Structures are given as C-alpha cells and as structure tokens.
Amino acid sequence: MKARTMARLQRTETPHTDWCARDHRCGLDAHRSPEIIADALGGRAVTTRVRAGDRDYAEITIRVRLDHRDPIAARQVGLTLHLINRLIRAVNAVRPEALAGRIRPALDRRSAA
Ligand SMILES: [Zn+2]
Known part of the structure; x- marks a missing residue:
C-alpha cells in the first residue's frame, strides 16, 4: 500500500x-x-x-x-489585547445599513505602494 x-x-x-x-x-x-x-x-x-x-x-x-520596564510592558500588552478585542466587537456591532449613507471614497482609494 x-x-x-x-x-x-x-x-x-x-x-x-x-x-x-x-x-x-x-x-x-x-x-x-x-x-x-x-x-x-x-x-x-x-x-x-x-x-x-x-x-x-x-x-x-x-x-x-511599550515601557522599558517589563511588568509595565506586560500590562500594556494585556491592555492592547483588551482594546483590540473591544475594537473587533465594536466594528462587528455596527449594522452595515448604518454605514451605507456614509461612503467615503478616500477610505477605499489605492495608496502608493
Ligand atoms: Zn487581486
């Protein structure tokens, strides 16, 4: 086999x-x-x-x-993760219909790469 x-x-x-x-x-x-x-x-x-x-x-x-002191840096990393979690929840909580009237072409433009 x-x-x-x-x-x-x-x-x-x-x-x-x-x-x-x-x-x-x-x-x-x-x-x-x-x-x-x-x-x-x-x-x-x-x-x-x-x-x-x-x-x-x-x-x-x-x-x-981050701060140069490790205990503070570790707490800053934790705070960063907490705030990223809140950001994801906040973006997902917005109904797409609420954004339909606020099309901003500048946000969809191509940047110079
Ligand atoms: Zn493509």
Whole structure:
C-alpha cells in the first residue's frame, strides 16, 4: 500500500476586485489591497483589506510602543489585547445599513505602494 504524504490542493482562481493591488500581493483565491498606514505617537497600524473566498477582512498589524520596564510592558500588552478585542466587537456591532449613507471614497482609494 502506498501512503500519500501530500494533500492535493485545488484552488479556484477568482477575479481581481476593484480595490485589490493586482500584483504579487494577490493569490489565486485571495486578493489584497495596498497597505493603509496610520502612524501615531510612536506606534503604527498597517491595515490591508483581504478577500478570501466569499468574505472580506481587514488584516491589521499594530506596533505599540511599550515601557522599558517589563511588568509595565506586560500590562500594556494585556491592555492592547483588551482594546483590540473591544475594537473587533465594536466594528462587528455596527449594522452595515448604518454605514451605507456614509461612503467615503478616500477610505477605499489605492495608496502608493
Ligand atoms: Zn487581486
């Protein structure tokens, strides 16, 4: 009996979106926007819109400046996680209809990559 060690992956190619980067950042079945960067007080958030399958997501990488004292830094990490949890809950609590009248083209524009 022959054992198969590799699963065969089959992906269906999906078309680019109006907002995706249309370059190496896109894959066969996932599309990614150019990064949107927000700098504030020594920290940084990099947000990327992603379409994977039939769902869109915001992927966010956040850099938060921490205190040099470890116990305080550990509490700051905990506070960061707590606030990220609240952010996710707050965004998901907003009904899409509440945002329909507030289309802001600047939020969907392409950034220089
Ligand atoms: Zn794409």
